[in-house]
Amino acid sequence: MNIRVLKKGDIILILCILMIAGLIFIMNNFASAANNNNLIAEVVREGNLIKIIDLNKVKNPEYVIFDEGIKQVILVEKGRIRFLESDCRDKFCVKGGWLTKTGAKAVCIPAKTIVTIVGDQKQTDSNTF
């Protein structure tokens, strides 16, 4: 027998492995695609987790209102969230506008409020600014 020849079992084996590799590859990508459909926003103030919102399940606009300390209003709509009003000085949080993507983050430093869209599938791990 020529040594270059593969047995039937070998060929089936190689095909199977390639298929499994392809399957896992698709699964990996599929999993991340599923994550993208899952937009979860977290609102944290002074270290306390105030609210977790599934942005895709929001039907009518909702408001998260902080009356104490630095007054703030956060507006939640389907697929997006933003600081609407804030009593802080620079209003960077309000200027930041809508958050729509996983990993996006709006922060109000004076009020110690953080709004994040959490998830694994991010464009970058962190940003320098």
Add this chain to the structure above:
Amino acid sequence: MKKIIYVLSILIVLILLTSCSISTGKSYKADGFALGTIITQEVYGRDARQVSVEAMDKLKFLEDLMTINDLDSDSSKLSMNAGKGYVELNPETISVLKSARKISDLSDGAAFDITVAPVVKAWGIGTDNPQIPSEETLKKLVPLINYQDVQIDEASNKASLAKPGQMIDLGGIAKGYAGDVLREIYQKNGIKSGLINLGGNVIAVGSKPDGSPWSIGIQNPRSETGGIVGIIQVSDKAVVTSGDYQRYFEKDGKRYCHIIDPHTGYPADSGLMSVTIITSSSTDADGLAKAFVLGLDKGMDLVKKYNQSYSPADAIFITTDKKIFVTPGLHDNFKLEDESHEYTCIKKG
């Protein structure tokens, strides 16, 4: 044929079992506030949570030493005793002062100088009432700027400011210094993978748990929503940016940014919108990012000089005409990722 199927099914089960048993491992993410900014930590490894808490405590400790808002802080003590001789300070503060000295020396004080504080105060950028100081005021204050007047007596942990009226502002180096301190805390605790973001200063500890580098976004200086212009991949590096957009005020259509040119006493206006430095030391990266004051050519020279005399450093300069200049070490690394489609990338030799 039966045998083949039998063996293959075992193999498939084995492979799938492997896939399931591979877990994400222990990781901990934490947001917090210190040094007047937001701190984000992502820690992988055993004791991830304790390490992040230890890091946060350390940051608060450093903040107490370096803040200018508290009269009891080391930084205030030094400023209040300007021209009155040495004051005893925490060894940690002495260490910060030494680092500041080293960075100032690189540019002979042209880019970075902690004694710029009196002028910073006169402008009040970032406070409730920023203003343009009068010529006379600046004429009086600018001569007070001289980093060499910060005298350090390491042996007895003492320091002094030579002339009355001089003040220091460690705001330009505190975050950078803290980054190195935090990395040490991580490493001391055996953390091999972590990502720290100190209000925009990114410190990548090791690489991602899966061995790939961290991808770090470079902010678009004119995006109010925190959009990015590009991405770089780094492991074990600090990535620090200085820009005209971080704190500024506008008057009569002109933008006055918070970074003061130590030579003129005016906010830096050098044709740059931001400078990003990538190097091992976070402190040095923070200091080098002040090359922002110098403009493109002199700034690039400063980075080159650091490269030759200390350790490898790379930089990304973004000019006001929306051109992005990257140093050779980043030619293959920097990826333009610009949603605004306004920027062009120029690879500089």
Add this chain to the structure above:
Amino acid sequence: MNKDRKKAVVIILVCNAILISLLELIVPIPVPVPGVKLGLGNIITIIAIVFLNLKDVLIIVLLRCIVVAVLSKGLMMLLFSISGGILSAVIMWFLYKRFGNVFSIKGISIIGAITHNTAQIIVASVILRETIFFYYMPVLLIAAVLTGLITGSISDLTIREITKRGIFH
């Protein structure tokens, strides 16, 4: 094969396994994925499986792993390479003895490469309690097919030559 002759064969194979593994460290792999390697040591394991019993095969693998770990990777890596080496040797031995008519040496070598890699990954994730290699799994699998084919072919040729010349008899 008499006893002394067998001992000599084992020693020859151990030496070759060590040399070939060290040689592999010099050859750079142009794939930036942790876990991907040529696995030249596998060649010797397969030759041993064909001519010796399981006990001797395991002795060869064990000695190779220990010596190579001490000389290059450090003791931390010993556990990884032993687990991968032993598991793949046992599985290849089993396949060769029971399903030798189904798979050729190349097929067995491919399976050996896969088990070697995955076993290392499992041990690594258990010990370090971190690491997510799932992402790399497809790359590792395809790499294992290629490296398995290469090492399998080399083993095949060598085994034929050894048999033809009756070197180990």
